[in-house]
Amino acid sequence: MTAATEPAPSDQELADALVEGVGADQAAGEFGVDDYGDQAEPRVMTGGARVGEVKAGDDVVFRDKISHNYFGGGPARGRDPAPLSLARDVLDDAREAFVPPPGFADLDLGERLLILRICSGRGGGTAATRLLLDAGAAAVKELAPDTSLRRLTTDRLDNGTGYLLRNATSGVLDELTEFEIARLCAALGERAGWLVLTVDPRVRLAEGLLARHIGELGDPPAALDVLTAHLRRRLRQQDPEGIRAAEILAEPSVVKLFDDSADRKDRVARAAWFARILADAAQADDFDLEKIQAQLKRLTDRSFETWFDALDPGTRCFVIALATLPGYSYEIVSDRARDLEAALVPQVPPAPGAPAPDPFRVRRTQRLEAALARVTQRPVTTRYGTTPMEVVRFIDPSLSRQVLDRVWTEYADIRETLLAWLRTMAEHPVGQVRQGAARAAGVFAVQAFDYVRRYVIGPWAASDVPASRQTAALSLEVPGRDPSVSQVTRRMLYDWHLDTSPPYLRNTAARTYGGLLGLVDPGPALDAFAHLATASTYGLPHVIANSITRLIVHGDESVAVQVMERVRTWTSGEPVEPPEGSRRAGRGLTAEQKKEDARARTFVAYLSFLTCAVDAVLVNPVDEREDAAAWHGLLWLAHRNEAVAAVVAELWGSAVVHPIAHRASGNVLTVWAERVDGDPVGRQALADLLVAAVRGRTRRALGTLHRLARTWQSGREPSAPQTAATVLTALTALGEPE
Structure with missing residues (x-):
């Protein structure tokens, strides 16, 4: 927020900006509801159950932090450990649908390391997952097949976590010397973790050395x-x-x-x-x-290829469009399919005297049948109300990824046209179209990262159109979680966030860190926000606030605590060292510049806290009581979790008296009070939180809340009289205000 040619904003200017900014959709146009009612950035929580997982693409679910630093180190044999949390479906299958094969009961993880010999396709991954869950693993994460086990050190392991490495390569197994086995088992023991490797039975192992760690399963179940x-x-x-x-x-x-x-x-x-x-x-x-x-x-692969390659060009384009936009309206998918067909198959004027092309030559029923797709109806909310929509999707959802992989790997001549087709979708008025384009670009990036980055993701990220930047951020989720390219994706993202990068790339980095990559590893995301917060241009403060809100809404409660704790440190003005590679780190900062950077982070901290406080709301009432209300999310979390309550209370206590936050915080607390006015449990929860916020602080904070609560019961039509009474009773017990 500092600039050599402009004076730093005053406290009054920052306070005005905070009041204006909290709750306003200034980060980008796509944060609102589009013409089709798509809410691209949901900020609602599910009442009664914490939103503990986030899904994208092929339903990979992220819950836990990965404790690996992706930004250091040079090339070396084997891949750095970059564990990714298993998909929810995989965990549910292992818990609820696992059929144990002969020999499963004899497997033992007592040594912390197990090499499971089993052929591909025989359920080895599911058996290993179930084994880890039965051993007591609180989370299960998967490593890439060529991960270097020597780099799997204590500081890169999470407590109580089971690790799975499927189809281990011979290079991985060659690392398992006597010393390395002892070191790895000791590291796993120190973290109360386990590691299971699945290996093809044809791979030769050092039987004598690994005898205690080898397990085998009998024939697969029926x-x-x-x-x-x-x-x-x-x-x-x-x-x-x-x-x-x-x-x-x-x-x-x-x-x-x-x-x-x-x-x-x-x-x-x-x-x-x-x-x-x-x-x-x-x-x-x-x-x-x-x-x-x-x-x-x-x-089977052969039958899939036979089906896809036998389709006529129009149906094949429809299938590609559906793979890109699964589960959306038939009209949108058809429109995009026609655009792709027009780009791939230029129209040739009919010969003189020849009949014109028949616009009725293909019926929808025939196309759906050939595409192995079906149409169903679902209600969709638009700006004018709820209307029915015909949604089209493959009968087998896995076809989406198979089609995209097939198109990219086998039809190289159409790649340039295919990427150009995707680029045009980034500014489509319908949010789900942009999301589909982002996912497809991400799938292609796994196959050819630098090519797709150069021709699609990079231009989106550097665009002056907010929707394009958001599409770029979404596109990085697929390569960011794929073991083969996750490191280069994160290194690129790290470069984008530095103050040496163009402003639009920094804006895109802030958006990306608020998505799945930030949920996987909140630490680097929060470090990036601390650096990004020192700039006020191109809407960065609001993008950071929205990204932090998304992390809190979509993460589990441990993520919420981690994020809120970091936000709290920014409000305290604690210095933050600039990241390696940044302009700030290279030139050094004067005391005055450090002070202005800390002040800028303080503004972003309060903007983020208050944005989350006002925007994150439960979908449903908090419980089954007739008078139960749908609380604001932070109040609900604080009521459920003592650690969340402690940091939220501290933030409220500082915000209500801070020169740049007191007015905006009063506005947000008034919104909270109005929402729970008819809910006695909610009123008491808010009162308890505000008592915790001012306990131990100056009487000025107590007086500020007294005066605010009295405004809720004043006037001819008081806004929250019952909440005011409950809060004032609780505050009065603390003593006389200032």
């Missing part, structure tokens, strides 16, 4: 047993008694579909996929066995 377990698990929410699942499994034609899979080596993986397709059809109320059978026949 395909029908696996199918039954997975189908019941996937239908459990709407079919808790298992009645519908039993009906499906009793269909002779369903059972017949698995006859050719009973003896396959990959029958466990195939049965799990069968269950997913059957459950999806049942949930969509479209249980057409002929369609299902056609879909099941395409599960």
Whole structure:
């Protein structure tokens, strides 16, 4: 917020900016509701259950912090450990649908390290996950197959975490010397963690050295047993008694579909996929066995390729558009498919005397059938109310990623056109179209990171259009969590956030750190925000505030505490060292510059805290009481969690008396008071929090809250009279205000 040619803003100017900025959508246009009612940046919490996971792309779920620094070190043999939390579906399958094969009960993790010999497709990953969960792992994270185990040191391990490394390469196993095994087991023991590696039985191992750490499983379980377990698990929410699942499994034609899979080596993986397709059809109320059978026949790579390559150009473009935009309106997908077809297949004027192309040549029913897709209706909220929308998606959701991978790897001649097609979507008025384009670009970036970065993600990130920058931020989530390119993604993001980078790239970095990459590893994200907060241009303070709000809303309670604690330190004016590689670190800062940087962080801290306080709201009432209200999220979290309550109370206590925050904090507290005015539990929760906020502080803070609460019960139409009474009673017990 400092500049050599401009005087620093006064406290009054900052206070005015804070009052104007809190709750305002100034970060970017896409933070609001678009023409189709899409809320691109949701700030609501689910009442009664903390939003503890975030999904994107292929449903990878992130819950825990990764304690690895991605920004140091040079090239070396093997990959640095970059563990990624397992998807929710994988964990749920392991907990609720696991069918133990012979020999599973004999596996032992007492040595902390286990090498599980099992062929691919036989459920080794699920067995390893279940083994880690049974051992007591609080979280399970996966390492890349070529991770260097020598770099898996104590400081890179999380407490109580199980680690899984599937299909370990020979290079990884070569590292397991006697000394290395002892070191690794000691590190895992110190962190109360475990590591399971799955290895193809054909890989040669040093049997004598590793004998205590090798486990083997017998033949995989029967395909029908696996199918039954997975189908019941996937239908459990709407079919808790298992009645519908039993009906499906009793269909002779369903059972017949698995006859050719009973003896396959990959029958466990195939049965799990069968269950997913059957459950999806049942949930969509479209249980057409002929369609299902056609879909099941395409599960193998060869049949998928045969299906995709045999499509006519128009249908193939429709399939690519649907893979990019799964689960959105048929009209939008069709429009984007036509745009792609026009770019790939230029229109040729008909020969003289030849009939014009027939616009009715392809019926929707035929196209959906050929594309293995279905249309369903769902309500969508627009600015004018709720309307029905026809949504199109693949019968098998996994086709989206398969199609994108196939298009990129096998059709190199269309890459430039494909990327140009994606680029145009970044400014589409519908948020979900932008999100689909971002995800597709991310999938392609995993295949060719530098090429896609140069031609798509980079231009989006450097755009002067906020929606394009947000699309760039979303596109980095896929490569950011893929072990093969996660390090380069994070290094690029680190460079973008430095004060040596152009302002729009810094803006994009702030957005990206507020998404999945920030949830995976909040520490580097918060470090980046501390550096970014020293600049006030291009909406950076508001983008940071929105990003911090997203981390609190979408993270678990430990993430909320970590984020709020860091925000609290910024309000205290504690100095923050500039990051390595920044202009500030290179030139050094004067005492006055350090003071202005701290002041800028203080402004961003209060803006972030108050933005989250006013914007994060429960979707539903807090409990089943008739008078229960949907509280603001921070009040709800503080009521549930003592650690959250302590830091939120401290922030309120400082905000209500701070020269730049007192007016805005009073406005936000008034909004809180009005929301819980009819909820006695909510009123008491707010009163308790405000008592904690001023206990031990000067009487000035107590007096400020007294005066504020009295305004809630004054006037001809008081805004929150019942809340005022409850809060004043609680505050009076602390003594006389100033």
